[in-house]
Amino acid sequence: MxxxxxxxxxxxxxxxxxxxxxxxxxxxxxxxxxxxxxxxxxxxxxxxxxxxxxxxxxxxxxxxxxxxxxxxxxxxxxxxxxxxxxxxxxxxxxxxxxxxxxxxxxxxxxxxxxxxxxxxxxxxxxxxxxxxxxxxxxxxxxxxxxxxxxxxxxxxxxxxxxxxxxxxxxIRTFTVSQAVKPKTFNQYQFKTLTAERVDDANDFILKMKDHYNFLPSYDFNALVDGQNPFWAGLNLDDFYLIYDQHNQLVGLYGLWNQKSFKQTRVIDYSRPLKLMKPFYNAYASVRGVLSLPKIQGTFDYLMLHSPLCHPEHLDVFATLVFHAKQQTKRRGKETYCITLAEKDPRIGWMKNTTSHVLKAKHYFHSFKGNPYAAFDRKRISYFEAGRI
CATH class of the missing domain: 3.40.630.30 (Gcn5-related N-acetyltransferase (GNAT))
Incomplete structure (x- = not known):
């Protein structure tokens, strides 16, 4: 290596x-x-x-x-x-x-x-x-x-x-606790990634590179033997392929549990949050949103790996977001994280979720002057919440 x-x-x-x-x-x-x-x-x-x-x-x-x-x-x-x-x-x-x-x-x-x-x-x-x-x-x-x-x-x-x-x-990272079910949800079907479907997933990535810049050159074959550390914490059955009514692959995502190697720990709360925390956690338990752990405790959520579809296919993205919430809950978690660039057309759908939002800035650094000419600005910047 x-x-x-x-x-x-x-x-x-x-x-x-x-x-x-x-x-x-x-x-x-x-x-x-x-x-x-x-x-x-x-x-x-x-x-x-x-x-x-x-x-x-x-x-x-x-x-x-x-x-x-x-x-x-x-x-x-x-x-x-x-x-x-x-x-x-x-x-x-x-x-x-x-x-x-x-x-x-x-x-x-x-x-x-x-x-x-x-x-x-x-x-x-x-x-x-x-x-x-x-x-x-x-x-x-x-x-x-x-x-x-x-x-x-x-x-x-x-x-x-x-x-x-x-x-x-x-860019924005959304910690999603609720998602609206889109009207077109039942038009799509989901299949778990298997060794037989790896080639389809890899082909789909090749199509997505035409729309997204800085997209990792994923090779899902690495999941078959499970030895590649870049895919730590992930298995084939953590991924879902989305098919339309014509049985065409139109979307892909994975649910990534990073707790085995990466944790987000609470060191302290502001005084107002300390006073509000018991009431908020009671509300959170009713609404099924992310609760606030004890001081020195860790948050327990999943990361969305490769949440991909054509950037203009908002029905597919809405279906992905809702399905991911369903599967997150089935795995015993309440929330997941997804990161999107502000110019990604899909970000508009996130108003139909209940999410905590973190804002960040994406920069390039160069000794040789402005590097913008090196990048096709028409392509959408791609980010993965679990690797930021």
Missing amino acids: DIDVLDAPFDETALYHSKNETKFAVRNATVEDDEQLIKISAETVPSNGITLSYERHPSYLAASHAQYNRPDLKVVVPVDDPSIVIAMMNLGWRYCYINGQPDLMRYVADLRMNPAYRGAKVMRLLMDYVHDEIPQDTIFESVVLNANTVAASILHHERSGFPLPYFYDE
Whole structure:
């Protein structure tokens, strides 16, 4: 497997040094760092009165393979003790379709720093590394929640020596607890994905690449033997194929339970939410919406994997959204998450759901100027809630 996480101890020659910060250095992460990575990656993020921690248990390194086809994790360490991790940044690769062609996208995520070192020039060091060690024509992609002002202030503002940020999309992640049943629901039939239907699913992805940019180059054959870490937590029977009255495949989606490697934990609530929480949870139990867990408890929901159909086929999308809610409840969960770009025509149907909405911004970053010309803006940006 082609990854940039070392399975052997580092050595001094593998350290990157910068004249702008002499006390710290950058190196590749190793398996020996995993326990520290779990702790530092669980940074707290405020969101609508709730302080959340996005955790990777039992292994950050294992979980990163479900986010990237090829993780490339860099860590910042003190020069006098390179075994201590004080910051991290993943610059991994994703295999996807760009303008309809198979390509690579380098995705910036999990930029984390020990709060005790935020006064140091750690970010300067990481950006020096990016400038000196990564080809200058690289285009980076990032998605940052609007509520994560720390990450946004680092990634989404121009800084000398940093790759320039270019805003591309507003996106929305919906945590769906109720969905209206569309009038056309009974016109469609659902079939569970099987080994015999994998070729059909793969062919459908090839059709969808004509409409969506940055769509992962999915190969559902990886589910047949169940060994590919990019598909961690997923099986064939987690996926559903949608057929119309003419037995044509018109839609696809999967339900992804990530609890075995990724959790969203509540660290604290604002005072108003603490007072309101008992009443809200009583309401939630009646309405079948997502309840608020105890402090230090985790949310329990599913992610929608590959929720795909032709962007103009709103009847198919409405059917997908409602069917996903039915299947979520059958699996003992109350809610699922789906992420859509604001310019995706399907997002209009989401007003027919009861959903909690998180807003985020999608950026590209480049040393070589505005990268917009590299992308067909007519295509709809595709995002997967479970890999943001």
